[in-house]
Structure formats: C-alpha cells, structure tokens
Amino acid sequence: MIIFDILLLIAAVFIAVSIIYSTVRLGISPMPSSKKAYHAMMHLADETGTGPIIDLGSGWGHFVIRIAKRYPQRQIVGYELSLLPWLTSMLLKKILGLKNLSLHRQDFYNANLTAASVLVCYLFPEAMHKIKNKLLLEQPGVDFLISNNFALPSCQLYKVIHLDDFYKSPIYLYKISKVET
Ligand SMILES: C[S@@+](CC[C@H](N)C(=O)[O-])C[C@H]1O[C@@H](n2cnc3c(N)ncnc32)[C@H](O)[C@@H]1O
Numbered sequence: 001m002i003i004f005d006i007l008l009l010i011a012a013v014f015i016a017v018s019i020i021y022s023t024v025r026l027g028i029s030p031m032p033s034s035k036k037a038y039h040a041m042m043h044l045a046d047e048t049g050t051g052p053i054i055d056l057g058s059g060w061g062h063f064v065i066r067i068a069k070r071y072p073q074r075q076i077v078g079y080e081l082s083l084l085p086w087l088t089s090m091l092l093k094k095i096l097g098l099k100n101l102s103l104h105r106q107d108f109y110n111a112n113l114t115a116a117s118v119l120v121c122y123l124f125p126e127a128m129h130k131i132k133n134k135l136l137l138e139q140p141g142v143d144f145l146i147s148n149n150f151a152l153p154s155c156q157l158y159k160v161i162h163l164d165d166f167y168k169s170p171i172y173l174y175k176i177s178k179v180e181t
Pocket residue numbers: 022026028029030031032033055056057058059060062063079080081082085106107108109121122123148
C-alpha cells in the first residue's frame with residue numbers, strides 16, 4: 001500500500017511539475033476555452049470554407065477534437081508543446097479514430113503554416129504580436145484567423161461574437177489578406 005501511495009505521489013508531482021514548467025516557459029497554461037467559446041469558434045469556422053484548420057496551441061485537444069468530428073472532410077492540425085496535454089490529445093485522437101486530425105509536439109512559431117487556410121488560437125497579447133509578424137514576414141497562404149479573447153494587432157476585423165458571459169468575451173474572426181504593416 002505504501003508503494004502504491006509513493007507511486008501516486010510521484011505521478012502527481014510529475015504532472016504538477018510538467019504543467020508548471022511548460023506554463024512558465026510558454027507564458028500560458030493549457031487551460032481550455034469555455035464551451036461557449038468553442039461554439040462561437042465553430043460557428044465562425046463554418047464561414048471559412050473547406051481548407052485546413054490549424055490550432056496554435058491545441059492544449060488537451062478540446063477544440064481540435066470537436067472540430068475534427070464536425071468536419072470529417074477537413075484537415076485539422078494541432079501544435080502543442082506541453083507534454084501531458086499533447087499526450088492526452090494524442091490518446092483521444094487514437095481512441096476516437098480521427099483520421100483527419102494530426103497533432104504535433106512542436107513550437108508553432110517554428111512550424112510551416114503555409115498549408116493552413118484557417119488559424120485558431122487562445123493565447124495572450126504578446127503571442128498575437130508574434131503571430132502577426134509571422135504572418136507578415138513569411139506570408140503563408142492563410143486566409144482566416146479565429147482568436148478567442150485576444151485581438152490580432154493592426155488587422156481589420158471581419159467579424160466578432162461576444163459571448164454571453166460575465167466579461168462579454170470576444171471571439172474574433174480576421175481575414176488575413178487584410179493584415180496591414
Ligand atoms: C490557453 S491554451 C488553449 C488550448 C486550446 N487551443 C483551446 O482553445 O482550448 C494555450 C495552449 O497553447 C500552448 N502553447 C503556447 N505557446 C506555444 C508554442 N509556441 N508552441 C506550441 N504550443 C504553445 C500552451 O501549452 C497551451 O496548451
């Protein structure tokens with residue numbers, strides 16, 4: 001019994017350290033978007049055609065799994081650096097047999113995003129600046145960006161949905177061709 005308790009304690013410490021480490025390193029925790037946010041993001045994704053969707057920081061897989069089920073004909077890709085969230089999403093993908101979903105344990109700033117039609121993210125203001133610069137400098141053929149809560153600086157907004165929550169949280173849809181220097 002003591003050995004079982006010790007193993008449980010080691011597992012709990014490993015989980016906590018792994019999540020705290022990646023949160024400090026990346027500047028954001030793997031906290032998933034809310035249910036209301038997912039519905040709004042999927043509603044906006046309905047307006048983006050049939051091209052590939054990339055989630056920049058796919059966390060535990062909450063959004064990519066929903067969207068991969070919703071659009072079985074669309075390619076869905078997730079980039080996630082945090083080990084445990086990525087492992088969990090890989091496990092769910094395998095269990096659910098989602099063939100249109102690819103999950104990479106990779107830094108999305110170093111990823112080739114040219115295949116994406118739509119980028120989706122729930123990050124923080126500094127990351128939005130970096131993403132805007134990546135889009136400007138590397139000019140991938142991305143058509144749309146959907147962002148939960150954080151605006152893409154200097155970009156012309158195409159649509160916004162305000163959630164029915166305490167903060168009236170915004171979910172933004174941008175047309176990337178409208179990115180300005
Ligand atoms: C707030 S969570 C959002 C999860 C999911 N997209 C959602 O909306 O539910 C942000 C995720 O981005 C990941 N992340 C942050 N910077 C990253 C980077 N440069 N490369 C890959 N993943 C990153 C974090 O580890 C975290 O899991």
